[in-house]
Amino acid sequence: MKMNPRKIATLLLPALVMAMLLAGCKAEEFYFQEPAKDISGNWRIIKATRNGVDITSRVGDAFGITFGENGTTYQLDDQSIPFIVAGNGTWAFDDPAYPFAISFKPANGSEEITVPFLYPVSEGRRQIQFSFSPGCSTNVYEYLLEATSTTE
Amino acid sequence: MKTIFNKQVGLRWKHALGMGLIILLTQCIGNSGVEQPLTGVSGEEVTIVFKPKITPNPNAGVEANVRLVVGFLAPKGWNAGANTIMSYTSNMGNGTMSRVPAGRTPAQSSLEWPAAMMEKAGIGGNLIKDMEWVAFWTDQTYNIGGSSPVIDINVTIKTIPGPQNMKVQLGYFVASTTLHINNASQWSVVFGEPFEVTGGDDPFIDYTSPQLAAIDPLKNTDNDLITIMFDGSIIPTSLDDAEEVFLCATAYAEDDTPFEVCGQAATSRMSNIGTRQWMIDLWPRKYFEVPEGATLQRIEYSFTDSAGDSTVVDQGSGQPFIYVFGCD
Numbered sequence: 001m002k003m004n005p006r007k008i009a010t011l012l013l014p015a016l017v018m019a020m021l022l023a024g025c026k027a028e029e030f031y032f033q034e035p036a037k038d039i040s041g042n043w044r045i046i047k048a049t050r051n052g053v054d055i056t057s058r059v060g061d062a063f064g065i066t067f068g069e070n071g072t073t074y075q076l077d078d079q080s081i082p083f084i085v086a087g088n089g090t091w092a093f094d095d096p097a098y099p100f101a102i103s104f105k106p107a108n109g110s111e112e113i114t115v116p117f118l119y120p121v122s123e124g125r126r127q128i129q130f131s132f133s134p135g136c137s138t139n140v141y142e143y144l145l146e147a148t149s150t151t152e
Numbered sequence: 153m154k155t156i157f158n159k160q161v162g163l164r165w166k167h168a169l170g171m172g173l174i175i176l177l178t179q180c181i182g183n184s185g186v187e188q189p190l191t192g193v194s195g196e197e198v199t200i201v202f203k204p205k206i207t208p209n210p211n212a213g214v215e216a217n218v219r220l221v222v223g224f225l226a227p228k229g230w231n232a233g234a235n236t237i238m239s240y241t242s243n244m245g246n247g248t249m250s251r252v253p254a255g256r257t258p259a260q261s262s263l264e265w266p267a268a269m270m271e272k273a274g275i276g277g278n279l280i281k282d283m284e285w286v287a288f289w290t291d292q293t294y295n296i297g298g299s300s301p302v303i304d305i306n307v308t309i310k311t312i313p314g315p316q317n318m319k320v321q322l323g324y325f326v327a328s329t330t331l332h333i334n335n336a337s338q339w340s341v342v343f344g345e346p347f348e349v350t351g352g353d354d355p356f357i358d359y360t361s362p363q364l365a366a367i368d369p370l371k372n373t374d375n376d377l378i379t380i381m382f383d384g385s386i387i388p389t390s391l392d393d394a395e396e397v398f399l400c401a402t403a404y405a406e407d408d409t410p411f412e413v414c415g416q417a418a419t420s421r422m423s424n425i426g427t428r429q430w431m432i433d434l435w436p437r438k439y440f441e442v443p444e445g446a447t448l449q450r451i452e453y454s455f456t457d458s459a460g461d462s463t464v465v466d467q468g469s470g471q472p473f474i475y476v477f478g479c480d
Contacts, residue, residue: 050369050377051369055377055433058423058433059377059433079438080435080438081377081433081435082375082376082377082435082437082438086375086437108444134375134376135372135373135374135375135376135479136369136371136372136373136376136479136480137479138228138369138371138479138480139369139371139372139376141377
């Protein structure tokens with residue numbers, strides 16, 4: 001049985017349109033995909049609070065941290081105030097595309113600690129904000145860090 | 153222009169009308185004091201009777217479904233929210249009370265009840281901020297106003313003092329769910345005579361008297377950032393004329409291993425924060441160079457001048473001040 005070329009076109013056209021639409025959807029998915037967050041680089045503390053009280057002027061810039069790529073190492077600067085962990089080690093996001101938490105695993109064998117973080121932009125500079133309780137759970141510290149250099 | 157003017161006049165009328173309504177509808181809340189013992193034993197129940205008083209406005213309408221809200225101010229270490237039971241008797245009826253659920257706020261306030269109580273009433277005569285308000289309300293609701301008589305209420309508060317030996321001023325707050333907490337006649341507070349807890353853990357902490365030496369926050373581990381304060385303004389000391397003051401401290405691990413930092417190094421120099429008032433922030437694990445695996449149990453400390461000649465210790469014991477680490 002021979003098919004009329006017009007008939008073939010009538011049958012194929014919707015299929016082609018559908019294929020293009022689907023391809024379009026797929027392209028859009030890629031278009032909206034969140035770029036992986038990159039916090040690698042050195043960060044210094046610019047604000048600190050303890051139990052809601054601003055202690056920035058008292059602790060100065062007594063804390064800094066350098067992150068490598070996600071899943072690699074972090075290094076604490078010589079610090080004089082407590083942080084989530086006390087020794088250098090490795091870190092990772094909970095989810096590279098949509099990270100809400102960072103886990104720190106000190107190399108000295110201390111247990112891995114995961115804390116939520118915020119990643120705001122202020123005056124064009126990236127910041128990271130951590131809220132944590134390294135001692136008594138009733139004492140809550142918030143550190144706001146700003147990038148001194150990142151690979152971003 | 154005309155429209156804007158009319159709108160503003162309209163708003164003013166609404167405002168005025170609203171104010172009038174508030175004045176007409178409200179009652180006054182006060183209290184007839186509190187019957188509270190002066191001492192208690194750590195971990196043993198104490199009974200307190202707080203006496204709120206509501207005076208309805210005879211010219212006002214009736215407010216329906218009102219709950220009476222009662223706050224109790226206690227040291228955080230008492231965990232008063234979990235360790236307190238309240239009930240009441242009154243000429244309008246008797247009943248039980250329960251914790252105000254989280255998220256509930258007084259009328260026309262964005263603060264939750266405990267935070268609103270803290271904002272309105274503070275912490276009384278306590279000088280240590282380690283205090284919290286806990287809020288309870290009547291399980292039953294009432295219609296109050298109009299021809300209601302003056303309502304005298306006896307709120308029975310059964311609570312359990314925490315593990316620390318201390319002297320503290322407890323507080324009692326009353327308001328209602330419908331009244332406007334930003335109006336001073338719509339809530340009331342009374343603070344009891346200083347209450348002393350015995351039979352618990354030392355060191356004894358006096359919340360109500362100025363302290364020569366104090367640590368903030370009150371509860372810490374060696375992995376917190378602690379602030380040690382020296383207030384030489386409350387009594388004459390040998391450091392009255394000192395231009396510089398240094399911390400002289402020995403921390404002890406749980407196995408009693410000492411870590412001494414006593415000298416005139418820059419890291420031990422205290423900041424001058426007022427006349428004869430000094431302060432130093434430190435992270436004990438770093439400051440005392442505590443090795444991994446060791447945990448600090450306490451710090452014994454005193455204050456000294458730049459020559460190390462004059463030293464201020466605890467005036468009561470004649471020994472260094474003692475701070476014991478621990479959490480609530």
